[in-house]
Amino acid sequence: MQIYADNAATTRLSDTALNAMLPYLQGEYGNPSSLHSVGQRAQEALTDARTRIAARLGCEPMEVIFTAGGSEADNQAIRSVAAWGKKKGKTHIISTAFEHHAVLHTLEALEKEGFSVTLLDVHEDGMVSASQVEEAITPETCLVTVMYANNEIGTVQPIAEIGEVCRRHGVFFHTDAVQAVGHLPVNVKEQNIDLLSLSGHKFHGPKGIGVLYARRGVPIFPLIHGGAQERGRRGGTENIPAIVGMAAALDEACDHLEEDTQKLTALRDRLIAGLSRIPHSVLNGNREHRVPGTVNFCFEGIEGESLLLLLDDKGVCASSGSACTSGSLDPSHVLLAIGRPHEIAHGSLRLSLSPDTTEEEVDYMIEAVTDVVAYLRSISPVWRNLEAGIQEFIIK
Amino acid sequence: MALYSEKVMDHFRNPRNVGTMENPSGVGEVGNAKCGDIMRIYLKIDNDIIQDVKFETFGCGSAIASSSMATELIKGKPVSQALELTNQAVVEALDGLPAQKIHCSVLAEEAIKLALKDYYDKNGLDYDHSQFPDCENCAHCHAH
Numbered sequence: 001m002q003i004y005a006d007n008a009a010t011t012r013l014s015d016t017a018l019n020a021m022l023p024y025l026q027g028e029y030g031n032p033s034s035l036h037s038v039g040q041r042a043q044e045a046l047t048d049a050r051t052r053i054a055a056r057l058g059c060e061p062m063e064v065i066f067t068a069g070g071s072e073a074d075n076q077a078i079r080s081v082a083a084w085g086k087k088k089g090k091t092h093i094i095s096t097a098f099e100h101h102a103v104l105h106t107l108e109a110l111e112k113e114g115f116s117v118t119l120l121d122v123h124e125d126g127m128v129s130a131s132q133v134e135e136a137i138t139p140e141t142c143l144v145t146v147m148y149a150n151n152e153i154g155t156v157q158p159i160a161e162i163g164e165v166c167r168r169h170g171v172f173f174h175t176d177a178v179q180a181v182g183h184l185p186v187n188v189k190e191q192n193i194d195l196l197s198l199s200g201h202k203f204h205g206p207k208g209i210g211v212l213y214a215r216r217g218v219p220i221f222p223l224i225h226g227g228a229q230e231r232g233r234r235g236g237t238e239n240i241p242a243i244v245g246m247a248a249a250l251d252e253a254c255d256h257l258e259e260d261t262q263k264l265t266a267l268r269d270r271l272i273a274g275l276s277r278i279p280h281s282v283l284n285g286n287r288e289h290r291v292p293g294t295v296n297f298c299f300e301g302i303e304g305e306s307l308l309l310l311l312d313d314k315g316v317c318a319s320s321g322s323a324c325t326s327g328s329l330d331p332s333h334v335l336l337a338i339g340r341p342h343e344i345a346h347g348s349l350r351l352s353l354s355p356d357t358t359e360e361e362v363d364y365m366i367e368a369v370t371d372v373v374a375y376l377r378s379i380s381p382v383w384r385n386l387e388a389g390i391q392e393f394i395i396k
Numbered sequence: 397m398a399l400y401s402e403k404v405m406d407h408f409r410n411p412r413n414v415g416t417m418e419n420p421s422g423v424g425e426v427g428n429a430k431c432g433d434i435m436r437i438y439l440k441i442d443n444d445i446i447q448d449v450k451f452e453t454f455g456c457g458s459a460i461a462s463s464s465m466a467t468e469l470i471k472g473k474p475v476s477q478a479l480e481l482t483n484q485a486v487v488e489a490l491d492g493l494p495a496q497k498i499h500c501s502v503l504a505e506e507a508i509k510l511a512l513k514d515y516y517d518k519n520g521l522d523y524d525h526s527q528f529p530d531c532e533n534c535a536h537c538h539a540h
Contacts, residue, residue, distance in 0.1 A: 303432055305456035309408065323432045324456035324497075331432065343429035379414050379460070381436040381452040382429050 001315040003361045007202075008151055008179060008294050008352035009319055013245070014204035020248035021206065024241040032238055033227065042240050049247035056254050057196070057213055058187035065212040065220070065230045066243055070178040070199030071102035073212035076223050076234075077174045077195040078106045078145060082115060084219035085142025092140040096120045096128050097337040099147050100176055102197075104333070107145075116140075122337045126155035126285035134165045143172045148180035148196075152321055152334040152350060153285035154294030156184065163192025172218060178202055178210075182253035183261075183291050194218050200242065204354075205249030209242035260355045264292035267353055267362050271295050274366030278373055280386075280395045284335060284348065293353040296321075298340060300395045301383035302347045302376040304331075310375070311349075314368040321348040343382070344394055400457060401491035407461035412468050415450045422518065424510030426503050426529075433459045433500065435507040437467065441515055444475050451507070458490075458497040459504075465489050466504035479512055479527065481505055 004012070030042035047061070054061040067073045078093070085091055095107055097119045107117045118136045120128050133144055144166050149156045159175055166173035174195035180186060181196075182203025188196055194215045201207040214220045214233075226235020253260070268290075272283055275297050284296040299307070304320030311318050321332025323346060330336070331345035340348075351365060377383040385391040400408070417438035427434040433455030440448035449471050451463040466486050470478040483501035487493050493501060506529040516523045 301454065303455050303459075306408070306460055309405075309457045313409065322456070341430075342432075346429070346432040379411065379452055380454040381425065381434050382454040384416070384452060 001364075002317065003315055003357075003365060004317045005351040005353060005357070005361075005365060006317045006319050007354040008154070008350065010201045010207065011204045011354055012356065013201075013206055014249050014252055016252045017205050017245040017249040021241040021245035024244050028240075030240075032240065033229065042238075045240055045244050046238055049243045052247045053211060053250055056186075056250050057181075057211075058189045059213055060216065062231065063188075063213055063216055065214060065233050066238060067210045067212050067234060068208055068239070069210040070100075070176065070197050070202070071210075072223065073197035073199075073210045074100065074102040074145075074174075074176050075106050076212050076220070077197060077214070078103065078110070078143065079223060080214075080220045081143040081172045081174070081195070081218070082110050083221050085115075088142070090140050090142035091115045092118070092138055092142065094118045094120065094133060094136045094141060094144045094171075096122055096146055098122045098126070098150055098152075098334040099145070100151055100178065103145055103147070103176055120146075124339045126150060126153045126338050127289060128157055128162075130158055130161035130165045133162050134169070137165075137169045137171055141169070141171050143174060145174040145176070148175045148177035148186070149184065149291045149294075150285070150334060151179050152332055153296040153338070154179070154290040154352075155285040156180070156289045156291060159193065160191040163194075166194070167192045179291060179294075182250055183257075183293070185257065188213055188215070200246035200249060203249055203253040205246035206242045209239055209246050211246075256355070261292045263355060264353055264357075267357055267359065268293060268295055270359065271351060271353070271362050271366065274362070275369060277366075278370055280393055281373075282344075282395045284338065284340070293357075294350065295352070296348060296350045298335070298344045298395065299347045299349065299373045300344060300393060301380050301386055302373060304346055304348050306376055307347070307349055307369075307372055310372040311368055314372070316351075316365055316368050319350045319352075321350070322346045341394060399494060400461070401493075403465075403489070403491040404458060404461040404493065407464040407490065408457040411451075411453075411460055411464040413449050413451055413464065413471065416452060417448065417450045420450075420511075422511040422513070422515030424507045424512070424514055426507045426510060427455070429454060432456070433503060435459065435463050435503050437463070437507040437511040439508075439511045439515060441475060446470050446473055446475065446478055455500065455503075456497070458493050458500040461490060462486050462493070462500040462504040463507070466501075466508055470508060475512060475515075478508060481508055 030038035032043040181198040196213040200209040280300040304322030305324035335345035420438040421441040438450040483505040486501040
């Protein structure tokens, strides 16, 4: 048995997306820039995909820029506004402490180039507020970038309100919506979003493809210089199969959004209830404002990598924010940002579901996690100290 | 290639000598929960021989496997041999560890050394202090 519960990392390519892609991996291999009929058929596919994606986002087709993924879109959004800001003497950027590294590391690079960056504190329930953003805005602020939904703990931010604050202060607003698009209703116009990043493989589309939405009038500069593709905003021959697959996957996800949300929310809540029964465990992130499929817990007295390996032995594919899985000494910056101490953050587990997940699988996962946590605690000197009262429990 | 060798996975899945001990001759503990790994080693020493050894570990797969392998390598050995156990010997016996996991083998070596030191201290035995690690900070191990 294998249960894939790491859908926040990546998702299975849907059959709909695959079937949409196949012709463009086979006979329809044209370059959309070519004037001949083979190229023009590729151009039509490109235009069609762009139009459909724009409709799903609530924007104009020309506001959709295809990129090689969410990270590139984040880089381009931030770098573009920063370049504009520098010319205008606006070199202050506001973001949050729990953004994806595609945002945080771009901001770190800009700091070295002379920008000042304010990273807003994240509340312990994994939320930031529009008033926090408003208080941080200065006359020098050019950009606010706040993620739509957090990739590790799944909390959903008040994007429309933050967008409204930015609009009122004349500051550009970008949101990394990689974990949101295809999972939550998104409308860039209604939500006052100037720039938005999305990634195809997070909603059952292919990898290596994403979108930067940039509202008309927002200054955009290319990261990849080359041909006139994407109106000069992104050089390089378009990845037609991936673009077509992403458009098909997004249509499918949005068409089923309501039923999938209903199904996933029930499964997620069942999973949360089951894992909450493990003693000295805690759910990370706000209980209500979260994406339908993501659950993140900390278990005191154990370490996340060994938890993942033993879960994998039981057929459960999950992820963790422990240092051992991050390749650094520090555990997840997201868990630290919401105030979890290091020793607790090391014992984290993320399970992210998909519409493929069944109730039986959820029950199996609850049992598997319960068993593995109990076993790891039985060999943990930390747990022994906690039980003996030598150390105090952090998670009550 | 998988992250860990089959040997590591075997010792991780089926750790040898895991548990605790009544009235140990010496106990050694290294690491801290902040860094994500703690090892505790219990020794039963009789006639200068390590008659029994147990460990408890909070940590990743390679930390558990390193503890298990290290205890296997010293069980039944004279104290003088146990003192000579190096982290490289643990790594070799495990058929290698990923570069970022070498510190786990260092923790295992040092936990054993500290348990031996505890045994010496408890019994008023003289020893060369320079043979034993300084466990004041994590960077000491994680620098390896």
